[in-house]
Amino acid sequence: MRKLIAIFCVAVMLAACEDDKPEVLKPVRTVVVYMSAENSLSSFANMDFREIIEGSKLVADEHNLMVWYDRAMSNEKPWLCRIQKGVITDSVSIEDMGISTEDELSSDPKVFEQVLRYVYDNYPANDGYGLVLWGHATGWTLRDSIAYSRGYGIDNGHNNPSSNSGYWLNIPTIRKVLEQMPKQTFIFADCCNFMCLESIYELRNVADYIIGSPAEIPDYGAPYNTVVPTMFEHEGFAKSIIDKYSNAYPSSLPLSAVKTSEMEALAAATRNVLKYIATQPEGYAVKDSTIHYYYDGNGYGPFSPEYSIFFDAGDYIRSRVPEADYLQWNEVLKRAVVYKYFSPSWLTNQAWYRYYSDFTMTEEKYHGVSMFVPQDLDTYYYKTYNRDIKKFQWYYHTFE
Numbered sequence: 001m002r003k004l005i006a007i008f009c010v011a012v013m014l015a016a017c018e019d020d021k022p023e024v025l026k027p028v029r030t031v032v033v034y035m036s037a038e039n040s041l042s043s044f045a046n047m048d049f050r051e052i053i054e055g056s057k058l059v060a061d062e063h064n065l066m067v068w069y070d071r072a073m074s075n076e077k078p079w080l081c082r083i084q085k086g087v088i089t090d091s092v093s094i095e096d097m098g099i100s101t102e103d104e105l106s107s108d109p110k111v112f113e114q115v116l117r118y119v120y121d122n123y124p125a126n127d128g129y130g131l132v133l134w135g136h137a138t139g140w141t142l143r144d145s146i147a148y149s150r151g152y153g154i155d156n157g158h159n160n161p162s163s164n165s166g167y168w169l170n171i172p173t174i175r176k177v178l179e180q181m182p183k184q185t186f187i188f189a190d191c192c193n194f195m196c197l198e199s200i201y202e203l204r205n206v207a208d209y210i211i212g213s214p215a216e217i218p219d220y221g222a223p224y225n226t227v228v229p230t231m232f233e234h235e236g237f238a239k240s241i242i243d244k245y246s247n248a249y250p251s252s253l254p255l256s257a258v259k260t261s262e263m264e265a266l267a268a269a270t271r272n273v274l275k276y277i278a279t280q281p282e283g284y285a286v287k288d289s290t291i292h293y294y295y296d297g298n299g300y301g302p303f304s305p306e307y308s309i310f311f312d313a314g315d316y317i318r319s320r321v322p323e324a325d326y327l328q329w330n331e332v333l334k335r336a337v338v339y340k341y342f343s344p345s346w347l348t349n350q351a352w353y354r355y356y357s358d359f360t361m362t363e364e365k366y367h368g369v370s371m372f373v374p375q376d377l378d379t380y381y382y383k384t385y386n387r388d389i390k391k392f393q394w395y396y397h398t399f400e
Helices: 002-020 042-056 109-122 171-178 197-202 224-230 237-248 260-279 313-320 323-336 380-391 393-398
Strands: 030-037 064-071 079-084 087-093 129-134 152-155 167-169 184-190 207-212 255-259 337-341
Touching (some): 042 079, 064 109, 109 171, 184 237, 197 260, 237 255, 237 337, 255 323, 260 313
Parallel strands (some): 030 129, 184 207
Antiparallel strands (some): 079 087, 207 255
């Protein structure tokens, strides 16, 4: 009898211990797709929104997939929603978020900040945060550098909704806003020319990974029906995002992923090789098209130094320093560029045969990131480039 009582007591104690075990929380990730489409991309927004809904069907219930949706519709105000298993479960108006700016511009820093703050306050995560920048982009350039260009997310309000002549967010402003938010696990830039060292370095302390393209991207953007589930992977999401994206545009879109914790080391290594380049007779100058570049704004023909501002970082350095120095620098770069997808060309609104016919892209010369190189050119464009680049931290940690 005593033995049975003892067994019963042990069983009760074990059951009590089980009840005392802390509850194991499921990993929850919150991802915001920030769709700034009140511009010429508006017609593509609805298609991508439907793809996002489709992709959400493969995302676990506990995660938060949020979409800020702003397109060129004069009778439609931007709004925020949560999408779960193919259904919009929460819908929030701008008034409900306390946004009272006159034109509700997605490129207004106050709107950008208030949208993100609302999401992170109401949909917290324990497995990280992701931010998708959907829209137009022009790399690191600021508004004064090229007419109507200022980094990311053009929006010109309801008066001329499909125009590209409106307001932009620049990269330092995005950095300042994100510094007030939880650190992003990743920023996925579904926009043109984002993977430049200047922008990545500026954002190095607000995100663990930056994912995107150094070149122009197609107007249709990412295939969200397949990309959305990858954004919620605990590990391997950077590679998965790039693989799914590149599958939709084989041999038509270079992509890369950068681990930002390696950017300080890369800046130091770049500073060392630039010191050598500065001592050479030609200095930093790029006078021909032998170095790969990712954008040329010249409307009158192929390569022109005046218009080329996104040179492949590795191809430039390889062409200007001894091989041993390049190889040493490239080892540091490879620790930062943790994954990349090579493409011999990319989709562009400009005629490839005309604008990019003066070089051949090769996997060996593709390094996944671009870099601006100041030029001694007495032109309006480069005067403003050489001035505006000094507003970026990368410049002071490499060229100065």
